Amino acid sequence: xxxxxxxxxxxxxxxxxxxxxxxxxxxxxxxxxxxxxxxxxxxxxxxxxxxxxxxxxxxxxxxxxxxxxxxxxxxxxxxxxxxxxxxxxxxxxxxxxxxxxxxxxxxxxxxxxxxxxxxxxxxxxxxxxxxxxxxxxxxxxxxxxxxxxxxxxxxxxxxxxxxxxxxxxxxxxxxxxxxxxxxxxxxxxxxxxxxxxxxxxxxxxxxxxxxxxxxxxxxxxxxxxxxxxxxxxxxxxxxxxxxxxxxxxxxxxxxxxxxxxxxxxxxxxxxxxxxxxxxxxxxxxxxxxxxxxxxxxxxxxxxxxxxxxxxxxxxxxxxxxxxxxxxxxxxxxxxxxxxxxxxxxxxxxxxxxxxxxxxxxxxxxxxxxxxxxxxxxxxxxxxxxxxxxxxxxxxxxxxxxxxxxxxxxxxxxxxxxxxxxxxxxxxxxxxxxxxx
Amino acid sequence: xxxxxxxxxxxxxxxxxxxxxxxxxxxxxxxxxxxxxxxxxxxxxxxxxxxxxxxxxxxxxxxxxxxxxxxxxxxxxxxxxxxxxxxxxxxxxxxxxxxxxxxxxxxxxxxxxxxxxxxxxxxxxxxxxxxxxxxxxxxxxxxxxxxxxxxxxxxxxxxxxxxxxxxxxxxxxxxxxxxxxxxxxxxxxxxxxxxxxxxxxxxxxxxxxxxxxxxxxxxxxxxxxxxxxxxxxxxxxxxxxxxxxxxxxxxxxxxxxxxxxxxxxxxxxxxxxxxxxxxxxxxxxxxxxxxxxxxxxxxxxxxxxxxxxxxxxxxxxxxxxxxxxxxxxxxxxxxxxxxxxxxxxxxxxxxxxxxxxxxxxxxxxxxxxxxxxxxxxxxxxxxxxxxxxxxxxxxxxxxxxxxxxxxxxxxxxxxxxxxxxxxxxxxxxxxxxxxx
Numbered sequence: 066x067x068x069x070x071x072x073x074x075x076x077x078x079x080x081x082x083x084x085x086x087x088x089x090x091x092x093x094x095x096x097x098x099x100x101x102x103x104x105x106x107x108x109x110x111x112x113x114x115x116x117x118x119x120x121x122x123x124x125x126x127x128x129x130x131x132x133x134x135x136x137x138x139x140x141x142x143x144x145x146x147x148x149x150x151x152x153x154x155x156x157x158x159x160x161x162x163x164x165x166x167x168x169x170x171x172x173x174x175x176x177x178x179x180x181x182x183x184x185x186x187x188x189x190x191x192x193x194x195x196x197x198x199x200x201x202x203x204x205x206x207x208x209x210x211x212x213x214x215x216x217x218x219x220x221x222x223x224x225x226x227x228x229x230x231x232x233x234x235x236x237x238x239x240x241x242x243x244x245x246x247x248x249x250x251x252x253x254x255x256x257x258x259x260x261x262x263x264x265x266x267x268x269x270x271x272x273x274x275x276x277x278x279x280x281x282x283x284x285x286x287x288x289x290x291x292x293x294x295x296x297x298x299x300x301x302x303x304x305x306x307x308x309x310x311x312x313x314x315x316x317x318x319x320x321x322x323x324x325x326x327x328x329x330x331x332x333x334x335x336x337x338x339x340x341x342x343x344x345x346x347x348x349x350x351x352x353x354x355x356x357x358x359x360x361x362x363x364x365x366x367x368x369x370x371x372x373x374x375x376x377x378x379x380x381x382x383x384x385x386x387x388x389x390x391x392x393x394x395x396x397x398x399x400x401x402x403x404x405x406x407x408x409x410x411x412x413x414x415x416x417x418x419x420x421x422x423x424x425x426x427x428x429x430x431x432x433x434x435x436x437x438x439x440x441x442x443x444x445x446x447x448x449x450x451x452x453x454x455x456x457x458x459x460x461x462x463x464x465x466x467x468x469x470x471x472x473x474x475x476x477x478x479x480x481x482x483x484x485x486x487x488x489x490x491x492x493x494x495x496x497x498x499x500x501x
Numbered sequence: 502x503x504x505x506x507x508x509x510x511x512x513x514x515x516x517x518x519x520x521x522x523x524x525x526x527x528x529x530x531x532x533x534x535x536x537x538x539x540x541x542x543x544x545x546x547x548x549x550x551x552x553x554x555x556x557x558x559x560x561x562x563x564x565x566x567x568x569x570x571x572x573x574x575x576x577x578x579x580x581x582x583x584x585x586x587x588x589x590x591x592x593x594x595x596x597x598x599x600x601x602x603x604x605x606x607x608x609x610x611x612x613x614x615x616x617x618x619x620x621x622x623x624x625x626x627x628x629x630x631x632x633x634x635x636x637x638x639x640x641x642x643x644x645x646x647x648x649x650x651x652x653x654x655x656x657x658x659x660x661x662x663x664x665x666x667x668x669x670x671x672x673x674x675x676x677x678x679x680x681x682x683x684x685x686x687x688x689x690x691x692x693x694x695x696x697x698x699x700x701x702x703x704x705x706x707x708x709x710x711x712x713x714x715x716x717x718x719x720x721x722x723x724x725x726x727x728x729x730x731x732x733x734x735x736x737x738x739x740x741x742x743x744x745x746x747x748x749x750x751x752x753x754x755x756x757x758x759x760x761x762x763x764x765x766x767x768x769x770x771x772x773x774x775x776x777x778x779x780x781x782x783x784x785x786x787x788x789x790x791x792x793x794x795x796x797x798x799x800x801x802x803x804x805x806x807x808x809x810x811x812x813x814x815x816x817x818x819x820x821x822x823x824x825x826x827x828x829x830x831x832x833x834x835x836x837x838x839x840x841x842x843x844x845x846x847x848x849x850x851x852x853x854x855x856x857x858x859x860x861x862x863x864x865x866x867x868x869x870x871x872x873x874x875x876x877x878x879x880x881x882x883x884x885x886x887x888x889x890x891x892x893x894x895x896x897x898x899x900x901x902x903x904x905x906x907x908x909x910x911x912x913x914x915x916x917x918x919x920x921x922x923x924x925x926x927x928x929x930x931x932x933x934x935x936x937x
Contacts, residue, residue: 330813
């Protein structure tokens with residue numbers, strides 16, 4: 066007797082309707098769509114682990130500041146491309162307080178989400194030196210960044226970090242860099258989808274190579290400070306958010322307000338260019354965009370022509386949040402720690418049901434509990450497992466589409482409140498009965 | 502004796518500092534910068550006509566709705582790429598009420614300002630058919646749209662409409678279209694910078710040719726309904742905002758909330774794709790962006806990868822404004838009519854001081870009073886005139902940089918409140934005394 070909650074016929078038919086043959090090839094949005102259809106047809110609310118949307122209320126300091134700004138009438142005025150001066154100033158202080166490195170306020174640009182930060186960075190970095198137009202991704206990673214490269218029309222190369230942790234990373238990176246066509250190394254830390262957190266040794270390797278080959282390390286800090294194994298929440302006090310910025314001057318940091326402050330809706334990202342790079346002149350940027358300096362090109366050629374800056378009132382919101390964080394009046398992890406707790410409970414349930422954590426270690430250390438974790442089941446590919454779990458009311462994302470070479474799934478904890486944990490337990494028990 | 506208010510030495514030195522040799526080649530932002538420097542050094546507040554920023558308070562219905570949305574917590578949630586359903590629905594009604602054409606809500610996409618609307622349109626339209634990658638601009642026009650083309654890396658052609666009004670437009674357009682490399686015709690109506698409003702005859706010509714050559718008319722309605730010669734403010738009642746949409750199915754409209762509703766700061770534009778085009782499939786889009794349908798490409802490949810949509814709360818603001826307009830509870834021109842009054846007063850002062858209106862007619866009709874007007878002075882080029890006026894505390898934009906073949910300036914009325922009119926009068930009197 067099978068213990069499925071949704072009939073195989075319905076799952077098959079729904080996947081067919083969405084033109085999904087193998088779930089390894091489905092995009093996040095495809096899977097969201099399939100899950101919506103399955104919920105509607107079956108009447109069963111799913112345990113939804115497929116998409117990384119913030120699951121907590123937005124930071125109140127932010128909405129209060131934004132409402133005050135609207136009441137003052139800021140909706141009338143174009144924001145400056147350099148952003149609100151307070152926002153740049155507080156971001157600069159934030160970077161000093163929580164990463165312990167220095168970036169001048171004038172080298173920080175607000176963007177329409179970290180999405181625009183990476184888009185314009187790719188446009189600039191693939192054009193700054195003739196012949197160096199290829200981006201190297203340390204995978205697994207956020208699939209949309211590769212779609213950005215495709216839309217821009219520039220080449221990229223990726224490899225899965227799984228086999229190249231620690232000092233093995235140096236040789237692997239150099240095997241690409243010595244070819245001379247790489248313009249930038251991109252990675253997220255903590256990592257989406259695997260929740261790998263690069264060790265100081267690994268960040269040092271990346272930094273040293275960025276300097277040696279004179280290329281840029283583009284560091285995606287979308288999950289800033291959310292490695293809960295250390296308490297990174299105290300301004301001006303170690304431990305700090307690890308960053309390549311400590312090991313090279315050739316870096317750009319991308320900070321997001323979406324996950325840490327649950328402010329995804331207002332699309333406010335921060336593009337933080339190192340002091341050494343911002344005013345650096347590149348003849349090929351001049352040839353391509355008629356603008357020689359990297360920072361000026363990002364602000365006045367790329368952000369300006371794409372969106373003419375980013376909405377005005379959200380800049381007040383994020384400035385107020387960062388100010389409170391800098392002054393120690395806001396614990397930046399106050400809300401986000403909830404994600405770590407959920408991950409801990411969920412991982413335990415999965416392990417008990419016979420699953421294994423795919424990306425399980427950072428160096429010698431057990432991987433942290435955070436916004437995502439990865440799971441595999443013996444004898445099943447990621448695509449097969451994702452499909453199978455749909456029968457038990459659980460949705461997830463195969464790792465293949467994120468550039469992973471491992472078989473397994475990404476699970477996002479954000480939509481799994483404590484009330485869903487019990488549901489997950491029951492459903493995994495059913496799965497386990499059918500897959501002994 | 503000279504009657505200048507700012508010394509020639511200071512003007513020369515400031516222009517040199519800004520690396521401006523000839524003002525005909527200066528960008529809007531260059532001139533803003535020069536004027537800021539001159540104000541600071543001379544202590545004289547300028548009559549600032551160089552930049553098209555909204556000069557009125559933001560629409561209150563908008564800010565109230567936006568504040569209510571923030572209080573509900575929308576800052577947490579990613580907006581859908583298709584936009585808030587109410588926003589799309591009200592925009593569709595608005596287009597029916599004020600243009601008298603039909604576009605289904607699902608073919609309307611919110612963008613980060615009309616800036617993003619044109620950027621993504623250029624990216625899609627220059628790739629939709631092999632060999633048709635050149636955009637044709639009916640000039641004069643907004644200079645940044647050409648910078649967008651340069652950033653995207655695609656060719657464009659322009660001509661000045663001045664000599665080709667009325668039925669002469671057909672032959673001129675066909676001389677380009679028959680070469681087969683044009684993908685789209687772009688123009689603004691009312692026109693920035695000249696305030697030319699295309700006649701129904703001209704719009705019909707553009708529409709017929711867009712159909713005949715199967716290309717897209719991309720109509721920039723940034724100054725929607727602001728041709729004050731007719732009262733276009735009554736929902737569902739003629740006269741309507743003129744549009745190419747009445748003459749072809751091959752159109753895309755771009756609507757802005759910046760000028761009409763003084764909502765520039767929140768960056769909310771509307772990209773309205775005709776029902777005939779939205780789901781149309783183009784094999785070359787598939788080859789280039791891996792997405793065959795025009796509308797899907799715009800939303801899921803271009804807007805998604807660039808910004809992942811546009812800020813959430815401003816969508817509530819504009820939806821509420823459009824709803825009030827549709828229900829006849831808001832006179833859409835209530836605030837904007839002020840611009841027409843200012844233009845009337847200012848043009849009279851300039852005429853009395855010996856200036857002439859450069860773009861002076863639409864067909865047989867005198868040009869309207871609106872957000873911009875154009876002026877020339879006998880015996881002086883646009884660059885010379887702009888420079889000369891700086892000595893009298895007046896800043897403006899030469900027409901050359903807007904693709905005009907005429908000598909003269911664009912004057913924007915937005916920052917010239919009634920208190921500044923008297924100042925302008927005195928300063929023009931000084932100019933007149935020195936240039937008899």
